[in-house]
Amino acid sequence: MTTKRAPRRPGLELEREHARVLLHQMLRIRRFEEKAAELYSLGKIRGFLHLYIGEEAVGVGAMQVLREDDRIVATYRDHGHALARGLPMGALMAEMYGKANGCSRGHGGSMHFFDVSRRFYGGYAIVGGGLPIAVGLALADAMRGEPSVTACFFGDGAVVEGEFHESMNLAALWRLPVLFLYENNLYAMGTAIERAQAQLDMELRARGYGVPAQVVDGMDVVAVEEATRRGVEAVRNGEGPHLVEFKTYRFRAHSMADPDLYRTKDEIEQWKKQDPIALFDARLREQDLLDDDALAALEREVADELDAAVAFAEAGPWEPVEDLERDVLTQ
Amino acid sequence: MTTTYREAVRAGMREALEGDERVFLMGEDVGRYGGAFAVSMGLLEEFGPERIRDAPLSESAFVGAGIGAALAGMRPIVEVMTINFSMLALDQVVNNAAALRYMSGGQLSVPLVVRMTTGAGRQLAAQHAHSLEVWYAHVPGIKAVAPATVADAHGMVLAALEDPDPVFIFENAILYPLEGELESDGLPLDRAAVRRTGCDVTLVTYGGSLGKTLEAAETLAGDGVHAEVIDLRSLRPLDLDTVLESVAKTHRVVTVDEGWRTASLAAEIGMQIVERGFDLLDWPPQRVCSAEVPMPYAKHLEDAALPSAERIVSAVRAMVA
Amino acid sequence: MAEFVMPMLGADMSAGTLIAWRKQPGDTVTRGDIIAEVHTDKADIEVEVFTSGIVEKLLAEPGQQVPVGTPLAFIREDGKAPVAAAAPERVPPLEPGRLLISPSAKTLAAELGVDLAVVRGSGPGGRIQRRDVEAAAAAVAERPSPPAPPVAVEGEDRQAGMRRAIAAAMARSKREIPHFYLSEAIDMSAATRWLADENLHRPVQERLLPGVLMLKAVALALHEVPELNAVWQGERVVQSEAVHLGVAIFLRGGGLVAPALHDVDGQSLDELMHGFRDLVSRARAGSLRSSELSDPTITVTSLGERGAESVLPIVFPPQVAIVGLGRLVERPWVSEGQVLACPVVTATLAADHRVTDGHRAGAFLTTLARLLQEPDDL
DSSP: OOOOOOOOOHHHHHHHHHHHHHHHHHHHHHHHHHHHHHHHHTTSSOSOOOOOTTOHHHHHHHHHHOOTTSEEEOOSOOHHHHHHHTOOHHHHHHHHHTOTTSTTTTSSOTTOOOBGGGTBOOOOOSTTTTHHHHHHHHHHHHHTTOOOOEEEEEETTGGGSHHHHHHHHHHHHTTOOEEEEEEEOSEETTEEGGGTOSOOOHHHHHHHTTOOEEEEETTOHHHHHHHHHHHHHHHHTTOOOEEEEEEOOOSSOSSTTOOOTTSOHHHHHHHHTTOHHHHHHHHHHHTTSOOHHHHHHHHHHHHHHHHHHHHHHHHOOOOOGGGTTTTSSOO | OEEEHHHHHHHHHHHHHHHOTTEEEEETTSSTTOOTTSTTTTHHHHHOTTTEEEOOSOHHHHHHHHHHHHHTTOEEEEEEEEHHHHGGGHIIIIIIITTHHHHTTSOOOOOOEEEEEEOOOSSOOTTSOOOOHHHHHTOTTOEEEOOOSHHHHHHHHHHHHHOSSOEEEEEEGGGTTOEEEOOOOOOOTTOOEEEEOOSSEEEEEOGGGHHHHHHHHHHHHHTTOOEEEEEOOEEETTOHHHHHHHHHHHSOEEEEEEEESTTOHHHHHHHHHHHHHGGGOSSOOEEEEEOSSOOOSSHHHHHHHSOOHHHHHHHHHHHHO | OEEEEOOOOSTTOOEEEEEEESSOTTOEEOTTOEEEEEEOSSOEEEEEOSSOEEEEEEOOOTTOEEETTOEEEEEEETTOOOOOOOOOOOOOOOOTTOOOBOHHHHHHHHHHTOOGGGOOOOSGGGOBOHHHHHHHHHHHHHOOOOSSOTTSHHHHHHHHHHHHHHHHHHHHHHHHSOEEEEEEEEEOHHHHHHHHHHHHTSOGGGOOOHHHHHHHHHHHHHHHSGGGSEEEETTEEEEOSSOOEEEOEEOTTSOEEOOEETTGGGSOHHHHHHHHHHHHHHHHHTOOOHHHHHOOSEEEEEOGGGSOSOOOOOOOTTBSEEEEEOOOEEEEEEETTEEEEEEEEEEEEEEETTTOOHHHHHHHHHHHHHHTTOGGGO
């Protein structure tokens, strides 16, 4: 069933294309994550698997603003960020399979996606462990007068680690181009933020370091994009580090191993009503930027890409055991 | 040219800073204070605050920042004041610096140099006296070296900066005023050096214990026991080839190691000698290490806890009696 | 543990000299007892102890001058037990009858063919070390032959040790080395004629024995087949650049040694003669050097005048070959269709089949025979 299309206007064209991109990116992540969960239950993916379902708007919205020469540091919940950054879906799937054609040659798995060509520096399993690295990347750019911004994603678990405190302080002290992107999904594994943070107001805390902060609805991809843009511009302008807090929620448990006993079904259902994809879909339909056919076409495109990615992973070779000790050192 | 160990490290850093704009020094009190051990004295005035960076007391952050900067193409020298404080940065060392290349499937190199002061002997008590080099030597993905001479104090800084992988340099505090020749014998970073030749017993050591070991060798020579002294220089990787060549001659070996005896580097060396040179041995490998105590403050107790020339001599005499 | 220290015995005293102890370790003391006599600038003073208990340890000796306050003795106070010394590390007991020997000594014993049953260990627990094996090897060679007839009981004991060593070495050789044998009858007419001529011009002391001709010829023949001039080192055979011939020397009263004549291929016949005589006399006097026992790269054994026509010898490990020379005998020999009477020696080569084969070994013997036809060139 088609609805009557509005007459084409140049401004709207750009928005339509951009809107399509945003929706497409979120759908890619959603379907990828659903597939990953299925493959994990089948034993094709092993170890730990942390799904980004429900948080897609943050990764997609933020990544839209970042340029090729900017740098990204993420956490172990990195599938969405990697996909949004442009890492090939097949390479990510293969990495989770542990194959040699994975983005980290099968050495990292789900938690350690790396792609130097896209300036995607991981994938960290130590909560807070990537923050000092982000500070260092930014330090290098500052020393060389490069205009790059280092975007550092982290969760509510990290903000109580010592490394968060040290990194915020050092970045602010040395006015480094770090954009701290705080994905607050209210739970650090099984610990709710109220039970971990003495001070929940992150804007207040950031101000304590002299770091300006924004707080934003993480389920609204456009709001995420706008807030990130403001932050990136300020940082690129040499104003020192900025922080953006995204209020978001993960619809699945912490990992595939988590029985999710610390949240109520009610709470989860409430948040699912804020599904970023559903919200954006509704908003686009309202503006006549989306209809069923267009959506179906997008879903087909995503499904094709996903099928190809799984095939790529299935067909991928295992790294020979003889190469076990390769690349521990550079020489 | 004769200079001190401290000045030799400084000279090495200065040469590097002059020759390569990617090199910079970062650590606590390296700038305005002139370095906790006066190693970087004068460098701030010479190179400015962009290249000589005083860091806040945030070992994890500034070691991690060193890693990040290295990933992005700089050549940082991170100075951690002592090995005792480095424990605060172990997460960044073990989980990031050592692992990034392997975890990323070979995409990343971490050309980071970390210098830190180690060792006891100045009555600074339990929290300032550790000799934990063995923890670093345990981790694949990094290199660990211990300069024991003035020449190595200079040469190893430069060689470490040339290395594309993380290199940890352990400078024993008692060595800073040591005087010696700056010119090196050009040994690569991963090779041990024979500091004294002999045919009756092999004495293996590193870092701050080299002086005591040579002293013991001199005393033993008076007994007619000629010790061959090997300075390991590199703790990871360990150059067992040089050690075994010596044991093939002497058939007896003692390792002198300032670390605590249990699970020490000496234990690793002894094991490797037995694994690879079992038939060369005329006596079980011996070791002289620190006593299993948190380092005491009182001088006579500290002296008793540490390896000494006397204890080394006794250990050898028991083997040749 | 309480300390008894050098007491301050005057306002301006900084140090005192201990003259004598009045108590010894193990003695019980009561507060107020005199424990020592101390010399100061002013006088010799009897000094009392301030704690009761048992004297544990004396830290200073009479005659020593020590500063005031320095501990002179430890006293275990009543009711207090001393801090237990750390329990000694327990080592699991060895099986009874197990030989204690260092790995290096074991290897050396094998190399030298020393029977470990006769070695006394000087290490802890009687562990055999390298020097014990070296001493045993030298002792085997240096054991002097008894002047009494070999039937004497004493001589028998001493010879028994050497026999055991030889027995062990020979048994091991036969067990581990796959021997093969090749023989060649060699026409010695040219050689004997040459020797006779040579010796005519020489005084008795300088006459050459046929033996040295043979030794030189063997050494030169090895240049053709160098793999016979090698020793086993661990698991691989190492060819030797130098040719050190082990010369089997039979000792009076029984027993056998095969010390080395060094670099035989480079020596003149006179030098060889001299060396050989020296070696024999020292072997019989028991003054061989242990290096002479371990240096041979191949051995030559000759039974001499009283021996058999041919000998099938056993290789001396770690060597890989041995040359046996039989008695010089007159035999019918066919030469250019004619039957003549010729002096003939049967040379036998026994070799380690892991290292070489009949083809190569044969080449050695034919070369040896050829060289002995031109004694001038030796």
